[in-house]
Amino acid sequence: MCESRCKGRVKNAITATTFAILFRPAILYHWLTENGPTILELMRNSLFVLPLVISALAPGQQDTEVLAPYYETPEMVVDRMLQLGNLRPGEKMYDLGSGDGRIVVMAAQKYKADATGVELDRTLVKQSTKHLRKLGLTSTARIVQGDLLKQDYSSADLITVYLLPFGNEKLAPILEKQLKPGCRIVSHNAAFTSWTPVKIEEIASDGEGHSHRLYFYQR
Numbered sequence: 001m002c003e004s005r006c007k008g009r010v011k012n013a014i015t016a017t018t019f020a021i022l023f024r025p026a027i028l029y030h031w032l033t034e035n036g037p038t039i040l041e042l043m044r045n046s047l048f049v050l051p052l053v054i055s056a057l058a059p060g061q062q063d064t065e066v067l068a069p070y071y072e073t074p075e076m077v078v079d080r081m082l083q084l085g086n087l088r089p090g091e092k093m094y095d096l097g098s099g100d101g102r103i104v105v106m107a108a109q110k111y112k113a114d115a116t117g118v119e120l121d122r123t124l125v126k127q128s129t130k131h132l133r134k135l136g137l138t139s140t141a142r143i144v145q146g147d148l149l150k151q152d153y154s155s156a157d158l159i160t161v162y163l164l165p166f167g168n169e170k171l172a173p174i175l176e177k178q179l180k181p182g183c184r185i186v187s188h189n190a191a192f193t194s195w196t197p198v199k200i201e202e203i204a205s206d207g208e209g210h211s212h213r214l215y216f217y218q219r
């Protein structure tokens, strides 16, 4: 009996709320004060549950940190990074924080590597994936949407990164655990301070008046 009365109340509440929202806020207020406790409790509970529902709908995003803003590497510097990394046909390379996918594209197209980009930003992932499709590179190149700190790089031959120094600090222990011996790492502008570089390459000008520094490491 109580069940049918409660159902009736909820139905009435929905009808009255819809009506009141659409036509008369004063009626809503009056109705709410009359049926106060039940409805207000329902609303309070919904508000409490809402953040949990939202976080459940976006799995894996709660504790993700942005390790660098989007800023692209000029094409001539991309080429120098891949040369410095000695990327060979068929090798597996990963660009961590792949932006518009330019490093992945060049690695697959010019260097004939198997290239994977990891990118957090869904818009950049969509754009770069579309670009790879347009270039007909999808059999050897792809972009994975996700946190670069939560992927598996154990099969990588070459890793490229262009992150802020604190991003490299967070990434270093993960790469130390995962990378196979011999794996190469090229970092644009930021060093991995706990590692000793095999080589540092200076690019005095990228053609637009900017200088760049590349750090090459080998596991």
Ligand SMILES: C[S@@+](CC[C@H](N)C(=O)[O-])C[C@H]1O[C@@H](n2cnc3c(N)ncnc32)[C@H](O)[C@@H]1O
Binding pocket: 064, 065, 066, 067, 068, 069, 070, 071, 072, 073, 095, 096, 097, 098, 099, 100, 101, 102, 103, 118, 119, 120, 121, 124, 146, 147, 148, 149, 161, 162, 163
């Ligand atoms: C400086 S941009 C480099 C873009 C590209 N690699 C290049 O050199 O042209 C850094 C990229 O890392 C991405 N990023 C930042 N934090 C990330 C994270 N935790 N996981 C995945 N991508 C991330 C940003 O969205 C941005 O696109």
